[in-house]
Amino acid sequence: MTFLLSTESSLGSHFGTSRTSAPDRSMYRRERPVPMRSCPAALYNNLSVLPLPAPGLTQFALVHGPTAQLLSAAPDGLPVSQRQLHTKDGAGPGFPLITQAYWCVLPFRVLLVLTSQRGIQIYESDGSVMVYWHALDSTDASPVQALFARGIAASGHYICVGTWSGRVLVFDVPAKGPNIVLSEELDVHQAPITDIAAEPAQGQDCVADVVTADDSGLLCVWKSGPEFKLLTRISGFGTPCPSVQLWQGSVAAGYGDGQIRIYEASSGALHVQINAHARGICALDLAPEAGKLLSGAEDSFVHIWKLSRNPHSGCIEVEHCHAECVTDTQVCGARFCDLRGSSFAVTGYDLAEILRYSCV
Amino acid sequence: MSVRTLPLLFLNLGGEMLYILDQRLRAQNVPTDKARKVMNDLISTMFNKKFLEELFKPQELYSKKALRTVYDRLAHASIMRLNPASMDKLFDLMTMAFKYQVLLCPRPKDILLITFNHLDAIKNFVRDSPDIMNQVDETFRHIIEVYGCLPAGEFQLIRQTLLLFFQDMHIRVSIFLKDKVQNSNGRFVLPISGPVPWGTKVPGLIRMFNNKGEEVKRMEFKHGGQYVRAESEGSFELSGDRVLTLGTNMYSASRPVETRVSGALKNSSLNTKDNIAARTLAKEELNFLARLMGGMEIKKTSGPEPGFRLNLFTTDEEEEHAALTRPEELSYQVINIQAAQDQQRNEELTRIMGEFEIHDQPQQSTSKGGYSNRKLMPGGKEQSTAFPHLLPFPKPQIVHTHTKSLHGKDSDL
Numbered sequence: 160m161t162f163l164l165s166t167e168s169s170l171g172s173h174f175g176t177s178r179t180s181a182p183d184r185s186m187y188r189r190e191r192p193v194p195m196r197s198c199p200a201a202l203y204n205n206l207s208v209l210p211l212p213a214p215g216l217t218q219f220a221l222v223h224g225p226t227a228q229l230l231s232a233a234p235d236g237l238p239v240s241q242r243q244l245h246t247k248d249g250a251g252p253g254f255p256l257i258t259q260a261y262w263c264v265l266p267f268r269v270l271l272v273l274t275s276q277r278g279i280q281i282y283e284s285d286g287s288v289m290v291y292w293h294a295l296d297s298t299d300a301s302p303v304q305a306l307f308a309r310g311i312a313a314s315g316h317y318i319c320v321g322t323w324s325g326r327v328l329v330f331d332v333p334a335k336g337p338n339i340v341l342s343e344e345l346d347v348h349q350a351p352i353t354d355i356a357a358e359p360a361q362g363q364d365c366v367a368d369v370v371t372a373d374d375s376g377l378l379c380v381w382k383s384g385p386e387f388k389l390l391t392r393i394s395g396f397g398t399p400c401p402s403v404q405l406w407q408g409s410v411a412a413g414y415g416d417g418q419i420r421i422y423e424a425s426s427g428a429l430h431v432q433i434n435a436h437a438r439g440i441c442a443l444d445l446a447p448e449a450g451k452l453l454s455g456a457e458d459s460f461v462h463i464w465k466l467s468r469n470p471h472s473g474c475i476e477v478e479h480c481h482a483e484c485v486t487d488t489q490v491c492g493a494r495f496c497d498l499r500g501s502s503f504a505v506t507g508y509d510l511a512e513i514l515r516y517s518c519v
Numbered sequence: 520m521s522v523r524t525l526p527l528l529f530l531n532l533g534g535e536m537l538y539i540l541d542q543r544l545r546a547q548n549v550p551t552d553k554a555r556k557v558m559n560d561l562i563s564t565m566f567n568k569k570f571l572e573e574l575f576k577p578q579e580l581y582s583k584k585a586l587r588t589v590y591d592r593l594a595h596a597s598i599m600r601l602n603p604a605s606m607d608k609l610f611d612l613m614t615m616a617f618k619y620q621v622l623l624c625p626r627p628k629d630i631l632l633i634t635f636n637h638l639d640a641i642k643n644f645v646r647d648s649p650d651i652m653n654q655v656d657e658t659f660r661h662i663i664e665v666y667g668c669l670p671a672g673e674f675q676l677i678r679q680t681l682l683l684f685f686q687d688m689h690i691r692v693s694i695f696l697k698d699k700v701q702n703s704n705g706r707f708v709l710p711i712s713g714p715v716p717w718g719t720k721v722p723g724l725i726r727m728f729n730n731k732g733e734e735v736k737r738m739e740f741k742h743g744g745q746y747v748r749a750e751s752e753g754s755f756e757l758s759g760d761r762v763l764t765l766g767t768n769m770y771s772a773s774r775p776v777e778t779r780v781s782g783a784l785k786n787s788s789l790n791t792k793d794n795i796a797a798r799t800l801a802k803e804e805l806n807f808l809a810r811l812m813g814g815m816e817i818k819k820t821s822g823p824e825p826g827f828r829l830n831l832f833t834t835d836e837e838e839e840h841a842a843l844t845r846p847e848e849l850s851y852q853v854i855n856i857q858a859a860q861d862q863q864r865n866e867e868l869t870r871i872m873g874e875f876e877i878h879d880q881p882q883q884s885t886s887k888g889g890y891s892n893r894k895l896m897p898g899g900k901e902q903s904t905a906f907p908h909l910l911p912f913p914k915p916q917i918v919h920t921h922t923k924s925l926h927g928k929d930s931d932l
Contacts, residue, residue: 305522374670374676397671398671398718417720432726437719458744460711462742472730474729475727482741484744
């Protein structure tokens with residue numbers, strides 16, 4: 160039935176116009192979209208992608224409001240399976256809302272984490288079993304504050320989750336079983352957390368492996384471990400930073416004013432400033448093997464950038480690779496579907512399908 | 520999510536409602552003094568101090584149904600009457616218009632400018648009534664006080680909360696379709712040209728720096744849009760040039776506004792759990808409505824002032840047809856108010872709603888405790904004898920026959 164939606168709508172709106180920049184090193188073409196039962200919520204980072212072992216199958220997770228949708232689809236776009244997850248303790252008129260869904264890839268397992276207005280729900284990767292529940296602590300909240308958890312990342316065997324107060328919760332996850340333990344609470348941010356990113360520690364020299372971002376634009380760079388160590392703070396001067404990524408010791412941050420800025424993680428030095436979008440950025444993703452950065456914003460555009468490290472200066476440089484206009488859609492989620500960045504997926508507000516693109 | 524959203528939602532939707540009613544009053548040639556009385560009564564009720572106090576309390580947004588109930592009461596805070604079909608259409612127009620404004624809002628903070636545009640217009644409607652003007656001005660100042668210093672992140676949360684409220688609403692509005700701001704699938708056109716929001720730079724430039732902070736390289740890229748610099752920032756003061764046109768009155772007397780209500784597909788997003796919640800008002804919502812409407816002082820019509828019925832459609836037949844063909848899942852009606860579990864709350868609410876009855880008027884759609892089922896006639900037969908209505912087609916019998924042909928049998932009145 161959801162295919163009917165596509166045919167009824169005006170073609171212009173759903174096929175999108177590919178306005179690629181020239182010269183274009185990577186050409187991406189539209190693939191069959193994955194139809195969904197409902198449209199995603201206009202929240203930050205509203206798409207998570209997990210490639211599955213079965214050849215060509217990809218799993219997608221996104222948030223609709225009080226529910227999160229998991230779908231797995233084959234390359235031809237046909238959905239193979241769907242599942243809906245709800246907030247725990249869902250009751251009342253506007254059920255507690257889910258703010259984010261994200262797959263955490265840990266050394267021995269993959270877990271699906273959902274953050275909501277009530278707390279944090281952790282499931283097995285297919286969403287079949289909830290293995291852990293953590294309720295948000297509302298004791299310090301004033302009546303005018305909205306309570307929620309938001310911002311999820313995995314670093315080694317830790318899962319980091321952000322909250323409305325700026326507090327970051329660090330959970331220690333065993334190789335198997337439900338014995339997840341809250342190991343630490345990081346209280347540095349003063350504004351609601353927006354996003355968290357992590358990358359495997361790059362050898363002995365590179366110590367920074369987690370970065371947290373908040374609504375005031377503040378970025379905190381950490382070294383993970385039994386006790387997280389704060390390494391650097393990078394101010395955002397009041398402009399929210401909805402999305403952040405970490406690559407080879409560089410922090411890539413997308414801001415509410417449409418800028419992307421890339422900093423050296425250990426020193427906080429600004430290396431690149433891109434006037435990337437005309438509206439707030441809602442999603443950033445990285446394809447680590449190729450150093451590709453994907454940005455999606457409310458201006459309907461998705462851009463792909465190539466990051467590289469200058470061998471002489473050691474500084475990060477950026478080149479623009481590809482521009483994609485998702486006509487009449489405010490992008491709310493964008494993810495690469497593989498580590499080399501040869502394909503990516505996009506979600507948008509009021510768009511009842513997951514758009515997919517791959518390299519020709 | 521943001522507990523500060525409701526006042527902005529209410530005032531902006533209220534502003535749109537006033538634009539539409541003002542246009543219909545002029546289109547139906549309602550005498551100026553009656554029209555002004557209607558507008559004054561509505562605005563005075565909207566800006567009632569006690570009512571606004573409840574509204575401004577930090578709270579989550581309630582469902583569309585609950586909010587619709589409030590506007591229903593509000594719309595009947597005057598000598599004007601609206602049939603359910605017209606009320607449905609009014610609510611459709613109000614919500615789609617504000618959804619459009621929120622979506623196209625350049626910066627999250629500009630939601631305030633949209634609100635101020637509505638308030639500026641409302642002040643203009645009541646410029647001859649200093650008392651009501653005062654009420655509006657006070658609210659204006661209160662908004663500046665509460666929202667003026669909120670950080671950008673909080674405004675974005677408010678915007679996200681509003682977009683959650685408007686999710687899955689794709690009603691096509693003819694004025695939007697004609698102006699090419701809405702596509703035929705109900706989605707809005709998002710322009711990729713024009714001025715960037717205040718504080719945003721025009722996309723296209725990459726600057727690279729060394730470790731000393733010196734710019735070492737500069738590159739341009741084709742971003743795909745045609746943006747230009749923003750000229751100026753709108754004023755957030757009590758009065759001033761708002762610069763932004765979103766939230767100003769887009770209706771003129773001559774443009775009739777139709778809505779085409781497209782029903783959801785069979786596999787709609789509402790699963791059973793949502794459906795049950797959608798059909799009944801939860802306890803929290805009943806409490807909310809009781810508190811809110813307890814503060815809403817509805818004036819009883821004074822003296823022999825006769826009321827009149829306003830039609831949002833061009834003819835009675837159109838209105839009736841709309842009532843009969845509205846898809847079930849888009850029904851806003853408070854169907855199960857009696858079925859709510861909390862009997863005591865329910866009774867209290869019923870009592871409060873009963874207080875709003877203007878007893879001179881004959882039974883209309885606004886019966887105690889709920890709305891007449893839309894399958895029933897909207898009371899056309901009674902109302903033509905009860906008070907003079909100013910519609911060009913005062914023939915309820917035609918409506919009767921119309922139903923007959925559709926249903927093949929006489930509808931029970």
